[in-house]
Amino acid sequence: MTAHVRISLPDGSAREMPRGTTAAELAAAIGPGLAKAALAARVDGELVDLERPIEHDASVALVTAKDEADALELVRHDYAHVLAEAVQRLFPGTQITFGPATEDGFYYDFAPPPGRGPFTEADLPVIEEEMRRIIRADKPLRREVWDRDALIARWKAEGEHFKAEWAAQLPEGEEITVYWSGDDWMDMCRGPHLPSTGRLDPEAFRLTRVSGAYWRGDPRNPQLSRIYGTGWLNRKQLEAHLARLEEAAKRDHRRLGREMGLFHLQEEAHGSVFWHPRGWMIYRQLEAYMRRRLDAAGYLEVRTPQLMSARQWEQSGHWGKYRENMFVVPDEIPATEDGKPIVSGKGEFLALKPMNCPAHVLIFRQGLKSYRDLPLRLAEFGCCHRNEPHGALHGLMRVRQFTQDDAHIFCREDQLVSEVAAFIDLLDRVYRDLGFARYAIKLALRPAQRFGSDAMWDWAEQSLRDAVAATGRNTPEHGWEELPGEGAFYAPKLEFHLEDAIGRTWQVGTIQTDTVLPERLDASYIGEDGARHRPVMLHRAILGSFERFIGILLEHHAGRLPMWLAPVQVVVATIVSDADGWAGEVAAALAAAGLRVETDFRNEKINLKVREHSLMKVPVMLVVGRREAAERTVAVRRLGEERQETLPLDTLVPALVAEATPPDLRSAA
């Protein structure tokens, strides 16, 4: 043991410092500017407090606000602690539990004092003010290692039962640390933290909302009161973030749906969509596109019943596993009492299908199948009903009635990998056609509770891995990742997560192997050997549900859909009524060429017409006045552009037709 340690710095230089030197002292030795800017340090890659002594040779990097990811993580974690301290000061008797940094801020879960309900938004300004006081007081944050039993005793004595439980469950052998804020408040925490609360910007955070949250995420546990905040390094960043939120709110598909007249939802059919003509046009275009893609990929479209006997759902296993989410109707004409229906309960029950898979197996079972029939790909734009928990419903994104771009592929075991690989290629084509450049592929592996043998799971998981490898997409650039424990109870699955224009991700596509359902519903085929075999069944979807996918499309494009999907592609707007005749001819020519055209002959100013059609996100506006009528031309104005271009019809029509052609119908460039 020498008295010195050798510290290598990120610029390649190295320094000898006395053993036990802290990162703060190191920063001071390098320069006063750095000492002031340093927030924490990375010692051999591990993020630690500035006050942590360096006990052996190490590479050390000081973390400043310039290391944004680290700095934000630190700052948000600190805001969470300041929040907890503020709440305990203002509301004595509140128990603290847990409060991490999140993607854009932080939260902290509290158990409010007995007799006081959960925190409400009205409490937030007061808490914010207290937080600012703590930040301005510039309280030093100090790390301290504690003995587990002593800490548990202390938490119990202070009535912090959640903390005591947490401490008791920390893994054996793990160092247990607390952080002091000044010398009058502490919380158990792994750290690291900033040197003092004063390093936070009192104007760079905002408490945003309150919510209930279950202790340890389990609904059987007590519900805690969670306070969310957003936190940044400085005020400017906070303002930029708030502006981004506003931008996201403008893209909200519920708002766009109303503004663009696409659909509505109402109480009498909550969770089911009323599609208006314009919204339904988007749906039709998307469905027609998918149908062409599936036809070309060798799928056979089918249509199966909405209602099937509960007996059938018992046999498929849904009755046991999924009944809570199924709509069940009696197969009888109900008696009435005071106008209210009375069900005898003696008759049979039918259930609205929550999934299409059993019905597809029933089609498969009609007639003896040969190995020559496989793979058999049965597709259905299947309308399903699921009685979702009420709190889960959300615009088009989570509904009770929806239509999947569903299909089930029945194949032999040796066809599995090539079928999955072909599916991934199809899905890739579709996402790119729809304007999504990036998506991540994840493999959800066997959960703890599952059906089937380990051998089956080994085989199924490896097959999916192999299939992704066959497409070359098992790389970090494709977001390739394996998720242990996330699979369905009967099989592993691949998940496809789309990234949208503002960086959010949406799980849409999926493909999963299934050997359980063919077994339960006794699906079989005759192999080359003349014996019966079980087919493997693949459940797969690319868009997931049309409803949700259209919601995602609207938010991704901020309502400005690509021309082939736009409900109205062109509006011909007149400036004076003298131009109506020519405008009518223009519209007729475009309609004859297959474009979706509307005319606007209203006695209104062109300013108003441009504004209204722009707000409706019509991609192309053709403005026609006396001049155009005389010259037999149109002035083309594109959505969001002020530039205009005057063109004769015979060049305009083919150009617009080309632009409005769905991507799969375009001739290869």
Next chain:
RNA sequence: GCCGCUUUAGCUCAGCCGGUAGAGCACAUCAUUCGUAAUGAUGGGGUCGUCAGUUCGAGUCUGACAAGCGGCACCA
């Protein structure tokens, strides 16, 4: 399903301490024919989410229910 909030005209919202509703936009009518994001005037429109309760009187206070919003949990 759980926690919090919200529900007033088609939309966005105002309505103080309880005294039978108001704005802007939209809509209708009239005038205006006007060159690229709101022409002007006039007018019609509300059982204040539903059901109970308190009160001489409830949009306003209380309760239940429903839906919506933000989370949590759920999403075989």
